[in-house]
Amino acid sequence: MRYGFIGLGTIGRHLAANLQRGGFSLTVHDLHKEAARPLLDHGARWADSPAAVAAASDTVITCLPSPGATQEVLADKDGILSGFADGGSWIEMGTLGRDEIQRFAALAAQQEVKTMEAPVTGGVHLAAQGEITILAGGDKAMFDQHLPALKAMGKEIFHMGPLGSAAVIKVITNMLAFIHLKAVGEALMLAKRGGLDLAQAYHAIAASSGNSFVHETEGQLILNGSYDIGFPMDLALKDLGFAMHFGREFGVPLELASITNQTYVLAKAAYGGKAESPMIVKLLEDALKTDLRAPGFPAKLT
Incomplete structure (x- = not known):
C-alpha cells in the first residue's frame, strides 16, 4: 500500500514519522517543505502539490487545521481529487464537523474516491511516542484495510461507526x-x-x-x-x-x-x-x- 501524507504540522509530522517507521511507503507534501526534511532524510518522497501526492499514492492521509484547508487540499485546483487516476482512498486525521466530513466525502465519491475519518486525541507527546488514540469513522471494510497503518501511528484505535461518528x-x-x-x-x-x-x-x-x-x-x-x-x-x-x-x-x-x-x-x-x-x-x-x-x-x- 502506497501512502501519501499532507499536513506536517504539530501532530501530522509525528503521525507521518510513525507511519514511515512502520515500514510504509510514503510520499509527502506540506506548505513548508522544510517540515518534511526529517521524513525525506529517511527515504520519503516529496511531491510539489496535493495532486502529485495522490498520483503517487493509493491512499492519501491529511492532517489539516481547518475545513478551509481541507477544501483547498482536497478539491481545489491541484487538489487530491484531481490527482487520483482511477479512484483511491482519502483519510482525514484532522478535526472536522460531522456535516463537513460528510460533505467532503460526497465530493470525493463523485471521483470514486473512498473516505474515512480518523481524528486523533491525546496530545503532541503521545503522537510523538506513537501512542496517540485514533477515532475512526467510515466503512468497516475500509477501516480493516487500513488498520495496520493506523496501528503504526497510534495505540488505542476505535472504529466508532459510519462516517461522521468519529x-x-x-x-x-x-x-x-x-x-x-x-x-x-x-x-x-x-x-x-x-x-x-x-x-x-x-x-x-x-x-x-x-x-x-x-x-x-x-x-x-x-x-x-x-x-x-x-x-x-x-x-x-x-x-x-x-x-x-x-x-x-x-x-x-x-x-x-x-x-x-x-x-x-x-x-x-x-x-x-x-x-x-x-x-x-x-x-x-x-x-x-x-x-x-x-x-x-x-x-x-x-
Whole structure:
C-alpha cells in the first residue's frame, strides 16, 4: 500500500514519522517543505502539490487545521481529487464537523474516491511516542484495510461507526478536555491561595478521585509556566463551536461547555488566537495577581 501524507504540522509530522517507521511507503507534501526534511532524510518522497501526492499514492492521509484547508487540499485546483487516476482512498486525521466530513466525502465519491475519518486525541507527546488514540469513522471494510497503518501511528484505535461518528466523539473528547482544563486551573488556584505547596498538591490530586488526564498532562505545563501543549486558542474555539452546534442539534444543554467557551473567548482577546490553549488559566492568574509556578516540573511533556 502506497501512502501519501499532507499536513506536517504539530501532530501530522509525528503521525507521518510513525507511519514511515512502520515500514510504509510514503510520499509527502506540506506548505513548508522544510517540515518534511526529517521524513525525506529517511527515504520519503516529496511531491510539489496535493495532486502529485495522490498520483503517487493509493491512499492519501491529511492532517489539516481547518475545513478551509481541507477544501483547498482536497478539491481545489491541484487538489487530491484531481490527482487520483482511477479512484483511491482519502483519510482525514484532522478535526472536522460531522456535516463537513460528510460533505467532503460526497465530493470525493463523485471521483470514486473512498473516505474515512480518523481524528486523533491525546496530545503532541503521545503522537510523538506513537501512542496517540485514533477515532475512526467510515466503512468497516475500509477501516480493516487500513488498520495496520493506523496501528503504526497510534495505540488505542476505535472504529466508532459510519462516517461522521468519529467527528462527534472527537468533539466530545475535546469539549471534556477544555472543561477539565478550566477546572484544573481553578483547583490549583484554590490550593495556592490555601497555602499549599503546589507540587505536593499536584501529586495529591493525581492520586485522588479528582484526577484527570488533563490534570496529569496540562497541569504540569501550567505549573512550569510554559503552557506549551501545541494547541492554540483558535483551534480550541473551533472545536468548542462544533460542540455547541451539536448541543443545539441534539437538544442537549451544554452549560459547562458554554461557560468554558466564554473563557476561551476572553483568553483569545487577552493573548491572541495563536496563544497556547492552557493559557485560559493565565486569565485567572492575572486576575488574582497570583502565579501557579511550582519547582520540579519539566519544561514540556516527553
